Amino acid sequence: MTKPTLILIDCTDALGLVALISNIIASHKLNIVAMREFVDEDANKFFARIVCHGDLLDQQSLEKDLQALLPSAATILVNPTQKKRLVVLVTKEHHCLADILVRDNFETLGAEVSAVIGNYQDLAPFTEKFGIPFHHISHIEKSKEDFEQEIIQQIDAYQPDYIILAKYMRILSPAFVAHFKGKIINIHHSFLPAFIGANPYKQAHTRGVKIIGATAHFVTDDLDEGPIITQDVRRVNHTFTVKDMVTAGKEVEKAVLSKALQFVIEDRVLIHGNRTIVFE
Template sequence: MQTDITGRLLICCPDRPGIVAGVSQFLYNCGANILDASQHSTDPREGLFFMRMVFQLEKADITREQLEKDFQEKVAGPLKMDWHIDYTDHRKQMAIMVSKYDHCLMELLLRWRSGELPVDIPLVISNHKELQQLTEDFGIPFHYLPVDAGNKAEREQEAIRLIKNVNADFIVLARYMQILSPAFVSVFPQKIINIHHSFLPAFAGANPYKNAYTRGVKLIGATAHYVTNDLDEGPIIDQDVARVSHKHAVSDLVMLGRDIERQVLTRAVVAHIEDRVIVHGNKTIVF
């Protein structure tokens, strides 16, 4: 007998009448109370249906394993669903990778310590030592893995081993200034969140604020996205911008940009933690 189990169900399937009714009826038969439901249908040419449903099993005499088995047999299989259920009693493990810049790391650590990010942070990995003391002041293990052209593959394997050893559910690149190899990315598909200091796809690369200044842009921004093998082109989770003018120097753009980076990265991490993101191709549906 389990009590007060809250589950988050994410669904993608071909669009057709009766999907919401079928899922709702199934959960009702299991003794579940639906707390929230959101849905989205694509245009008829693509014909796909996406849904996020939050439900609570209040003293229901069914295990989550049996619920999932029955859901696959009775609902998901016949409706050809790709689906996933996560439960709120599973506290996600968030690994962080960072280089020298501290603003995104500090934002995550402060929000974690205040309880705003309901995750555990089992480790921070960095290719520099500058942020070791900061990390350890929060009581989090810090692993220094310096990277150069000759040891990159070896260091990535060390990082993979460390991340797997703590059973991390996902990884946040809090301004980790290294390009991850396809071999690394393939181990954690759709589980690596990067913050890019630009409103992608504009001004990709290492120095977007200088490029933006040179072009005299009136908007700067930041983009949080899942990492794929295509540099800075993975599915976008969140973005934001700030208005600027000719009066702003490059240093002003950097300062404003870092504020946006902190906010955008936090929103993307929260969306991932709360199971509000469905990845479809190179796009996301964020409920």
């Protein structure tokens, strides 16, 4: 069987859009095997994810046909045949990186890790075990601007589809974020919007919460305020010290980032203002 054709659409809503789109798909002799569609009527926006079987003879022609009929400013993604490429940014904590590199190693990630960049060297030996390049770019004794410029150049050398902040502990400048608009994914060590900012587990312990969580989100200029992709939680109790919470938190951080990457890599996520549409 040939690979399924995937069509992602994000455009202004209009009457008869599903008919228009499905007619074009039928005219290309593709059979729709799974379709998810969502309209936000307040925003007048249309979102769809369509999986088709059948031989796609001419991808460009399908895209052109869709583009011609859909409302202006439609974003259409047909059948991404190339594996997505990721660059991972880290500081010192290994748990999220290790999860990604193991999946990459056994080819269960669905994407390729092009490189890892760290502002400390701690994770270089581990990364290199897997044959992945590790670039150490220190922030020490540099202006933030110079430091970020070095990282941007290094990332750009790989032309990645996404930049993954896998417990990267430096705040990004608006210029950095703008350069990779919609492409940066962060794992935040709390159940946002609870405990924004530093030391969330210390805050959680002081507040005596009974559940902790983690949040994977796209990065925008507002720290910890970008569109949320997915979240999850773990129960804690009065016997947990701050250190125990950090340990439990790492498990949920790892699981949440992994789930978010799966959604993004499988083209299940569309950004809609400060929210996301996730066609699970």
